[in-house]
Amino acid sequence: MPNFFDDNEDIQFQFKNLDLDEIIRIREDNFKEKDNFYYASENVEDAKDNYRRAMSIAGQIAGDYVAPRAPEIDAEGSKLVDGKVIYAKGLQESLDMIKNSDLMGITIPRKYGGLNFPYIVSSIFIEIISRADASLMNIVGLQDIGETVYKFADDELKDKYLPLFSSGKITSAMALTEPDAGSDLQAVQLKAVYDEQSGCWRLNGVKRFITNGCGDILLVLARSEEGTTDARGLSLFLCENDDSMKIRRIENKLGIKASPTCELQFNNTTAHLVGKRKFGLIKYVMSMMNGARVGIAFQALGIAVAAYYEAIKYANEREQFGKKIIEFPAVYDILINMKVEIETTRSLVYRTVWVVDMLECLEKNLKSAENDDEKKILRKKIKNFDKLAATVTPLSKYYASEMSSRVTYDAIQIHGGTGYMKEFNVERHYRDARITSIYEGTSQLQVVAAIGGILSGVMNIEFDNFSSQEYDGDLKSLSDKMKKAYSKFQTAANYLKEKKNPEYTEFYARKMVDITIDVYISYLLLNEAKVSEHKKLLAEKFINERLPRISMNEEYIISGDESTIKNRDELLK
Amino acid sequence: MKYNSIVLIKQVPDTKNITGEAMHEDGTVNRSALPAIFNPDDLNALEMALSLREKFGGTVKVITMGPPFAAEVLRESLYRGADEVIHLSDRRFAAADTLATAYTLSKAIKKIGEYNIIFCGRQAIDGDTAQVGPQVAAKLDIPQVTFVDKIEQIDDNSITVKRSIENGYEIIQTKLPVLLTVMGTANEPRYPSCKLVMKYKKARSAAEIKAESENNKDSNINFNETINKLKKKNLLIQTWDADNIGLDASECGAQGSPTWVAKISSVQLESKEIKNIESNYNSIKELISELISDHILG
Numbered sequence: 001m002p003n004f005f006d007d008n009e010d011i012q013f014q015f016k017n018l019d020l021d022e023i024i025r026i027r028e029d030n031f032k033e034k035d036n037f038y039y040a041s042e043n044v045e046d047a048k049d050n051y052r053r054a055m056s057i058a059g060q061i062a063g064d065y066v067a068p069r070a071p072e073i074d075a076e077g078s079k080l081v082d083g084k085v086i087y088a089k090g091l092q093e094s095l096d097m098i099k100n101s102d103l104m105g106i107t108i109p110r111k112y113g114g115l116n117f118p119y120i121v122s123s124i125f126i127e128i129i130s131r132a133d134a135s136l137m138n139i140v141g142l143q144d145i146g147e148t149v150y151k152f153a154d155d156e157l158k159d160k161y162l163p164l165f166s167s168g169k170i171t172s173a174m175a176l177t178e179p180d181a182g183s184d185l186q187a188v189q190l191k192a193v194y195d196e197q198s199g200c201w202r203l204n205g206v207k208r209f210i211t212n213g214c215g216d217i218l219l220v221l222a223r224s225e226e227g228t229t230d231a232r233g234l235s236l237f238l239c240e241n242d243d244s245m246k247i248r249r250i251e252n253k254l255g256i257k258a259s260p261t262c263e264l265q266f267n268n269t270t271a272h273l274v275g276k277r278k279f280g281l282i283k284y285v286m287s288m289m290n291g292a293r294v295g296i297a298f299q300a301l302g303i304a305v306a307a308y309y310e311a312i313k314y315a316n317e318r319e320q321f322g323k324k325i326i327e328f329p330a331v332y333d334i335l336i337n338m339k340v341e342i343e344t345t346r347s348l349v350y351r352t353v354w355v356v357d358m359l360e361c362l363e364k365n366l367k368s369a370e371n372d373d374e375k376k377i378l379r380k381k382i383k384n385f386d387k388l389a390a391t392v393t394p395l396s397k398y399y400a401s402e403m404s405s406r407v408t409y410d411a412i413q414i415h416g417g418t419g420y421m422k423e424f425n426v427e428r429h430y431r432d433a434r435i436t437s438i439y440e441g442t443s444q445l446q447v448v449a450a451i452g453g454i455l456s457g458v459m460n461i462e463f464d465n466f467s468s469q470e471y472d473g474d475l476k477s478l479s480d481k482m483k484k485a486y487s488k489f490q491t492a493a494n495y496l497k498e499k500k501n502p503e504y505t506e507f508y509a510r511k512m513v514d515i516t517i518d519v520y521i522s523y524l525l526l527n528e529a530k531v532s533e534h535k536k537l538l539a540e541k542f543i544n545e546r547l548p549r550i551s552m553n554e555e556y557i558i559s560g561d562e563s564t565i566k567n568r569d570e571l572l573k
Numbered sequence: 574m575k576y577n578s579i580v581l582i583k584q585v586p587d588t589k590n591i592t593g594e595a596m597h598e599d600g601t602v603n604r605s606a607l608p609a610i611f612n613p614d615d616l617n618a619l620e621m622a623l624s625l626r627e628k629f630g631g632t633v634k635v636i637t638m639g640p641p642f643a644a645e646v647l648r649e650s651l652y653r654g655a656d657e658v659i660h661l662s663d664r665r666f667a668a669a670d671t672l673a674t675a676y677t678l679s680k681a682i683k684k685i686g687e688y689n690i691i692f693c694g695r696q697a698i699d700g701d702t703a704q705v706g707p708q709v710a711a712k713l714d715i716p717q718v719t720f721v722d723k724i725e726q727i728d729d730n731s732i733t734v735k736r737s738i739e740n741g742y743e744i745i746q747t748k749l750p751v752l753l754t755v756m757g758t759a760n761e762p763r764y765p766s767c768k769l770v771m772k773y774k775k776a777r778s779a780a781e782i783k784a785e786s787e788n789n790k791d792s793n794i795n796f797n798e799t800i801n802k803l804k805k806k807n808l809l810i811q812t813w814d815a816d817n818i819g820l821d822a823s824e825c826g827a828q829g830s831p832t833w834v835a836k837i838s839s840v841q842l843e844s845k846e847i848k849n850i851e852s853n854y855n856s857i858k859e860l861i862s863e864l865i866s867d868h869i870l871g
Contacts, residue, residue, distance in 0.1 A: 057764055
């Protein structure tokens with residue numbers, strides 16, 4: 001099997017094209033660790049070389065070791081035996097390989113045993129692993145849990161648990177959802193009570209749909225403030241998976257079958273408070289969810305890539321009517337669309353994770369800033385990047401996950417009847433892709449999360465920046481078209497703002513989000529086209545195809561048509 | 574007890590991924606058409622040594638004999654956790670057959686001195702002889718077990734291994750020190766560790782630096798300065814030449830090789846004639862006699 005990093009030219013392109021120098025310098029703090037850690041980078045180029053080498057190892061493991069095991073991992077699934085979860089054999093073996101290659105603490109600082117790489121690298125890792133096996137990603141890819149401990153827990157917890165995270169000695173889970181608190185996490189009821197006698201917190205209650213709930217360390221959202229009913233009564237806790245915690249069942253799912261989805265019962269389970277009381281949902285879980293959402297976007301992308309490779313291979317092998325089916329316009333049209341969907345999504349999600357990395361760096365800079373003027377400038381910059389990250393993250397999660405379902409659907413279509421059969425991988429990819437637009441917040445919730453920022457002008461800073469740049473030659477006419485598209489975006493956004501009708505805005509929010517994504521990706525491609533002939537072709541195709549969609553969505557929004565809202569009950573009869 | 578292992582590895586042309594004409598017209602291997610890789614079975618040998626160390630402690634030393642660029646497989650060994658690597662590199666070693674190779678390797682092993690187990694891959698994918706391992710054991714006068722699939726048990730003096738044979742396995746017990754040649758099916762070799770890659774990616778053997786400075790006459794690589802810098806950072810891979818291991822030029826390389834390759838040709842088997850046999854006693858008897866007289870059966 002190929003190396004899933006080395007064989008993917010587009011990942012290499014993004015890796016080269018994104019400006020990582022500043023991110024690296026800040027993350028490495030002038031490379032001061034180079035004398036204390038044998039594996040620390042010495043300079044920017046050395047760091048990039050290290051990232052590339054690490055991802056090449058990940059790509060080798062993914063292509064060589066994990067991918068061939070994926071069909072069996074899927075067929076075997078995870079099992080609950082005598083209250084213990086048993087991973088599929090191939091999943092456990094893959095996990096061990098990844099652990100032995102030091103890929104379990106990619107972003108964790110070196111002093112806790114991690115690699116201290118930026119999020120862009122851990123995201124590439126997630127894409128590569130998900131292409132090999134989507135369910136494995138849920139166990140190795142969600143490294144944000146360690147990240148959350150690093151960001152918010154006290155030193156005692158960090159010293160004790162982070163080395164376990166980065167060495168891969170433990171796996172973990174975030175326990176948020178409950179039977180009556182899914183999308184609406186404010187309704188969480190699991191109770192946390194401080195036990196004066198033993199000087200620790202005790203958890204009681206039930207969590208449901210917990211990915212890898214059998215993990216050794218859990219971050220649990222619980223109600224610590226008695227009598228409260230909203231988000232402000234919730235805190236975040238860390239607990240070890242011990243006998244007081246019972247796995248009541250694991251779910252029988254459509255896809256990602258080897259990722260165990262557990263129902264957990266906590267019976268007086270000992271727990272440590274993470275950070276401050278009452279900040280559980282409003283700060284820590286929000287941060288953790290944003291990280292996880294970026295992760296799901298890359299997982300969705302990885303699954304789509306796997307399906308695309310299967311489809312292109314099949315179309316080149318299968319012959320009908322005396323020729324390879326890839327020769328038929330109806331077939332290559334689908335394949336090209338799949339490829340365009342994947343590459344354009346990659347532009348969006350890699351930009352997103354770049355924004356997340358920049359935000360992290362700016363925050364780090366603020367901590368070490370010395371004078372007030374510097375701090376003031378940084379604070380302003382951070383505010384902008386924070387808002388941008390909070391908007392582009394749900395955009396990416398929404399777009400990549402929906403794209404993954406479309407592309408895996410098309411991959412089966414290319415295979416015809418064969419693709420519907422269990423013997424072919426595309427059937428699995430199609431099932432695996434489906435969850436990505438549901439968990440870590442449904443697509444509908446991503447739209448809700450993004451629309452506020454869009455309407456308050458968060459994206460305008462990005463768009464203004466792109467539209468004011470110089471584009472030469474063929475790109476000039478494309479950029480002129482984009483100016484019109486941008487103005488349509490503004491017209492639609494202004495219309496919604498001025499209408500001041502919450503239900504109308506909510507009803508049309510998805511169309512507004514679609515305009516935003518179309519404009520954003522178009523600009524990203526236009527920029528990439530400056531350095532790549534391939535991207536120029538892609539930009540032309542994407543922009544020319546999406547312009548009518550932008551106009552259509554704008555027309556819908558500014559139509560003022562409320563008939564569907566008004567006639568809802570009649571239409572549903 | 575802790576066990577000290579020595580692993581003998583080889584850099585070979587990747588015969589699975591051929592990028593051009595694999596053979597020159599004169600029948601020698603065209604190495605430029607074949608990317609150089611870690612001999613696959615040797616990775617299994619290294620893996621067996623590393624997992625033994627993980628279980629019982631001890632050390633894993635890796636030796637390769639080869640031209641300067643063969644040091645790459647030594648770095649690959651460091652990336653996987655080898656404690657020490659040694660590059661046997663000397664122009665005098667060139668064009669060695671299996672006997673001269675085994676002799677050179679055994680001299681290096683004697684120089685190392687103490688060891689409990691020597692691991693080799695079952696065979697290399699270029700020559701496919703499977704001779705070097707057994708010959709090294711003979712030169713060192715220690716027991717050997719070939720085609721090893723698993724170490725069943727090990728203690729201070731003895732080792733029990735599962736050996737793969739046609740249609741099954743045999744369990745063999747022998748004394749330490751021992752030489753084992755390891756099957757490709759024995760284990761799943763680990764992948765490089767990211768941290769060790771970052772540590773050792775700049776490790777070089779003296780032979781490599783020498784070759785580099787000879788190849789780029791214009792560049793001002795100062796040999797001694799580079800060596801000292803690497804030494805300071807613990808990144809210098811030891812290079813041993815014939816003198817270091819007390820080997821005479823007549824005993825290694827082409828001079829020490831009794832094997833003479835007269836001709837290499839690609840043999841293709843194809844059916845030339847078809848004979849129909851009646852399904853009765855006499856016809857089948859006739860066929861059997863014919864096969865016996867042709868030495869196909871017998």
